[in-house]
Amino acid sequence: MARAGITADRLVEAGAELADAAGFEQVSLSALARRFEVSVPSLYAHVAGSHDLKTRIARLALAELADRGLAALAGRAGKDALTALGNVYRDYARAHPGRYAAARMPLDPAAAAASAGPRHTEMIRAILRGYDLPxxxxxxxxxxxxxxFHGYVSLELAGGFDHSSPDSERSWSRAMDALDALLRHWPDE
Amino acid sequence: MARAGITADRLVEAGAELADAAGFEQVSLSALARRFEVSVPSLYAHVAGSHDLKTRIARLALAELADRGLAALAGRAGKDALTALGNVYRDYARAHPGRYAAARMPLDPAAAAASAGPRHTEMIRAILRGYDLPxxxxxxxxxxxxxxFHGYVSLELAGGFDHSSPDSERSWSRAMDALDALLRHWPDE
DNA sequence: GCAAAAACCTAAAGGCTTTAGGAAGGCGTA
DNA sequence: TACGCCTTCCTAAAGCCTTTAGGTTTTTGC
Known part of the structure; x- marks a missing residue:
């Protein structure tokens, strides 16, 4: 029988697509085995199990997010940078809800350290260079x-702001205004 | 054989305890059937299934949170009220992580409307009365x-602020200072 | 005291994960 | 070219979960 040419990366990519289409909790080895027309145990040759697969999807999402964030921050400062990074998170979450959910999955310390998580902290620190904080x-x-950022995006994604006016678009824009104002007038200790 | 005296409420309560102890994703009809020493299908006499059980736990958590929030807001205004409500969310999430996770579960419109969700919006609106916003x-x-509030609590719960200084306690306190300052100097449109 | 409702049961089907162990495709090397 | 080995893929099987179907026993209320 012909080989399917499965690799860990192809599995993770397909898992990420499935997550975006059907929800992160729907990601399973069974579903991917069907997708690749292969028996479930075969997948164990490529990933260590269901948890391993999900962890890899989480790391993919964190890396993609960090890449986009870095690109968006290039050449920007101050409020411009703040808004740009915020939009990266928000747009990514709306375009790839399953991946975004994966990125929020708790990682064990080892996986967390090897992930792009620290790069995210760095990006926000970079924004602060445009403001004058001690x-x-x-x-x-x-x-x-x-x-x-996370709270807004996650509430919006869960549908918390649906069906109520004013629209979420406007609230997001005002949230960016508010954060900018806050950073410019950070309260004294 | 003697009856176990199960009711929907007792199931929900036990489910909430299990969620706090082992994580919301560990909540299952199987686990509760073991807990009550009863067969799994018996539980279908009380709840409509696994999803129904989880939805009920979510509604319990939302209601408990709203009750505590309301109590905390009584007789307070301004920054005092802001901090009090923030602490209710944070303390509840730390004391009852499983319930808090349940409260964040997406509810279908019907369940959402019947939940305490709207009361949460009301509480935050009440806080704003102490500030001068158009x-x-x-x-x-x-x-x-x-x-x-949600973003901070959820990141803290996921361990995002562990093992890094300064401690999360101090950051939380400064976050409350910052939100207070922001509301006092809300940027013009 | 007896009927009906409610609480509980067993049986069974179907989905998911994971381990164990076996067969076949493809590549490197003699 | 042909052999052998590694990797890919398979079937079988066990264990956990949910849900439906249909039967029995306990309790309640007239």
């Missing part, structure tokens, strides 16, 4: 920005 | 606050 406040601001 | 900006601010 060194001791940097980490607090990074956490607040990360939380707000 | 009517048209209220919804934007509600969304930003909700997103930031």
């Amino acid at each position: 060194e001791t406040e940097q980490t607090h601001a990074v956490r607040l920005l990360g939380a707000t | 009517e048209t900006e209220q919804t934007h601010a509600v969304r930003l606050l909700g997103a930031t």
Whole structure:
């Protein structure tokens, strides 16, 4: 019988597509085996199991997000940079909801360290260079920005802002205005 | 054989406890059947299935959160109220991680409308009364606050702030300072 | 006290993961 | 070219989960 030419990367890519189309929780070795017309145990030659596959999808998503973020930040500073990075997260989550969900999956310390996670922190730190925050406040601001980006995107994705006016587009724009204002007038300790 | 005296409420309560102890994704009819020493199909007399059970746990969590929020807001205004509500979310999530995860589960429109979700929006709106925001900006601010609370708590719960200094406690406190400052100096449209 | 409703049961089908062990395709080398 | 080995793929089987179907026992209420 002809070989299907499966590799770990092809599995992860197909898993990511499935996640975007049907939801991250629908990703299973069974579904991928059907997709590649191969028996389920065959997949164990390429990935160590279901958890391994999902972890790889998470790392793919984190890396894609970091790549896009870095590209968006190039040549921008201040509010321009802030908005650009925010839009990268938001647009990615809306275009690839399954991948975004994967990126939020808790990774064990080993996998987390090997992921693009730290690059995300770096990107937000880079934005802060356009504002005038004391060194001791940097980490607090990074956490607040990360939380707000993630929180907004995740609530919007869950449909929290559907069917209510004003539309989410406008709220997002005002959220960026607000974060910019906050960073320009960061409260004293 | 003696009856176990199972009711939907007891199932939901046990499910919530299991979620807090082992994680929301570990909640299953099988686990609860073992817990009550009853066969799995018996549970279908009380809940409509696994999804129904999880939805009920989500609604329980939303209601508990709203109750605590309301109690915390009584007699407070301004930054005091802001911090109090933020702490309710954060403390609840840390004390009941499984329930908190359940509360974040996407509900179908019918279940969402019957849940305590709208009360949460009301609570944040109440906080805004202590600040001077134009009517048209209220919804934007509600969304930003909700997103930031949820985002921070969810990142912290996922361990995002572990093993890095300064400690999360301090960042949280500064986040409350920052949100207060933001609401006092909300940027013009 | 008896009927009906409610709580519980076994049986069974179907989906998912994972391990064990066997067959076949393809590549490197003699 | 042909041999052998590694890798890819297979079937079989066990274990866990959900859900439906249909039967029995306990409890409740008239």
